Amino acid sequence: MPEQDYSKFAELSPFELKDKLIEIASTDAARMMLNAGRGNPNFLASQPRHAFFRLGEFSLEETERSYSYLDSGFGGLPDRNGILQRFEDYVHRNSASEGIRFLNAAISYANDQLGIDRTELVFELFQGILGCNYPFPPRMLPQAERVVSAYLSEEMFGDRPRSGPFSVFATEGGTAAMTYIFQTMKANGLIKEGDKVALGTPIFSPYLEIPPLPEYDLGIVDIRMAEGDDWQFSDAELAKLEDPAIKLFCLVNPSNPPSVKLAPNDLDRIAALVEHKRPDLYIVTDDVYGTFADDFESLFAVCPRNTLCVYSFSKYFGATGWRLGTIALHEESVFDDALDSLSEDTKQILDKRYSSLTTNPRGIRFIDRLVADSRAVALNHTAGLSTPQQVQMTLFAFAGLLDRRDAYKDAAKTLIRKRFKTLYMNMGIVPHRELNDVNYYTLINLQHLSGQLYGDAFSEWFVAQKKGYDFLFRLAKETGTVLLPGKGFEVVDASARVSLANLTEAEYAEIGSFTRQVLSEYFSEFQGIR
Missing domain, CATH: 1.10.20.110 (Histone, subunit A)
Structure with a gap:
């Protein structure tokens, strides 16, 4: 097969690259395309x-x-x-x-x-x-907020005691929540150009792509999870957070793409570091996959004063088209403390920004500033998620609260974990799950996989020849299978992300077989040049 140069696509976001891979995978009309590149589930709550x-x-x-x-x-x-x-x-x-x-x-x-x-x-x-x-109050309908708060408490806190009341802002999905958070932090002087943001990597790619945008111009510090330690943080990596130039720490928990929850010990170490060394640190935890984990606890529960929680109903309830997300923030928070501590000059600028909303602009809490800024302040009176969306969100929350025997939850977890096993068995690998693995996605480490199948010499050649990126295009062209590159999520080793939520078990068996087939072709190429 003639070599093709795909390097020009290397800087694309993985989700933009996906469209190019789909185009290549669709060239053979007689073949079914297997798109495991996006995490839209093929199950839903009825x-x-x-x-x-x-x-x-x-x-x-x-x-x-x-x-x-x-x-x-x-x-x-x-x-x-x-x-x-x-x-x-x-x-x-x-x-x-x-x-x-x-x-x-x-x-x-x-x-x-x-x-x-x-x-x-x-x-x-x-x-x-x-x-x-119109939605009123704009942040969230009152009874809907109480129901959703109860649902979030049940899913995010585990066996941890509640840490006082928190408020919820209903948003147009988790991605809108991310957008609003960065906008309002910048508008209110909590992050400034030149500040640093720490990211728990690997991470959902927009968290990598937003900070460098010209309107933010934030430096990124990787707080890297260790693959060899089931994607947990080492003491050395967490110690980076002691740098006072780091204003914000963002993480996805369970992680995307490794799909592993933070262990209780990691959560406690982060909380201790914040309490003793960085009480001023802002934290955003994106916990959309927490409902697929066993015994999940959020940093929102462990470190409540510093943590803002993003949650989306899209994956667990099969509701990506509904665009249902939330931002939750405790009433006692470092975000509001920081607003009180701003300089008088900055406060006067913000008084002018929010003066059309109230005679006491300084009394507007951070979460309500998120609402106002989501509609350029002037349109605050028409802010808020549409009321039919809020009703469906409330009913989803009730579904979680009423699932007392975890029937739906256990079925969802069993489904994706069985697909994980099927995928790896058909690669010729004995699947292995660690205690904190969730398996909504799996990250195929092509470097490790090539070595397990064909030996260390082939693995070293595969990496040296930079075949990992080429592998994705070759897989799409030859088999019609679409995966996403781990590189786009700041994964170090050559790797591919597979969503385990959106195809049938038989199709995951095919993906496993196709993956091995393409690696076998590379091995033949390797043998031919030795």
């Missing part, structure tokens, strides 16, 4: 969706109580009076329909476990699903 549509039917019945005499498709705005009784009548009439039992259980749970008034919740859900009013 019950909260049934509930969403049943709730929609009830809400439409309610609107048609008004203006029916016009006979023109008119509906009226929500009527709070008697709505709980009418909802209970609806539930009774439709008790055999999918989703009705879920709705009834959710209302009961909210009242009994969270102290939420039934009427307030039903009315908020009814009004919200119709989308007939």
